[in-house]
Amino acid sequence: MREDTHTVTCGVLPPRKIVRAGASLVLLALAATVLTTGCSTTKNPVSNHMASIVVTNQSSEQIDAAVRAVFKNHSYEEGKAEDDELVFQRPGSFMSGLVYGDWYSGGVWERIKVFQRELDSARTVVECDGYMVQEHEDPLFQNEKREHKTKKGHLQELLNEVPRELKRSPAAPAPAQAN
Numbered sequence: 001m002r003e004d005t006h007t008v009t010c011g012v013l014p015p016r017k018i019v020r021a022g023a024s025l026v027l028l029a030l031a032a033t034v035l036t037t038g039c040s041t042t043k044n045p046v047s048n049h050m051a052s053i054v055v056t057n058q059s060s061e062q063i064d065a066a067v068r069a070v071f072k073n074h075s076y077e078e079g080k081a082e083d084d085e086l087v088f089q090r091p092g093s094f095m096s097g098l099v100y101g102d103w104y105s106g107g108v109w110e111r112i113k114v115f116q117r118e119l120d121s122a123r124t125v126v127e128c129d130g131y132m133v134q135e136h137e138d139p140l141f142q143n144e145k146r147e148h149k150t151k152k153g154h155l156q157e158l159l160n161e162v163p164r165e166l167k168r169s170p171a172a173p174a175p176a177q178a179n
Helices: 002-012 014-038 059-073 095-102 148-167
Strands: 051-056 086-090 108-118 124-136 143-146
Touching: 014 148, 051 148, 059 086, 059 108, 059 148, 124 148
Parallel strands: none
Antiparallel strands: 051 124, 086 108, 108 124, 124 143
């Protein structure tokens, strides 16, 4: 009877050498993972808005003109802006009305707010966020809902057209220097 117990016990518990080898392999794999990934800091994104681009060597006025041209080409009308933003809007689609609308407020409008900020003397970040708005003409009752992240690609495509528009538009004359 004793032999059977010893055989079963030996069959269930692995020998100590196998346990040590397994632990060594796990530690070796962990060390290899740490060494191959290295230490680094994550790079902060340029923008925390839904879409953004960096424009180089262009004035704020040139960028505004290019942004206006791009949104006009996509059937957006310019809306009332606050502070240092540009606002564009157009009627939303039927599906947008189903997702963002309700039974009594009518259709929704797509609203995009575009912002600019200087990174340094040569680079400007142009960024935007998208919203769906009910009662868009009534400032007291309008209901603005931020669009889902799934619309991010659409906004990025619009902003990606701004540099192409800047290349098409004539450059502003350089300011005259005093002698």
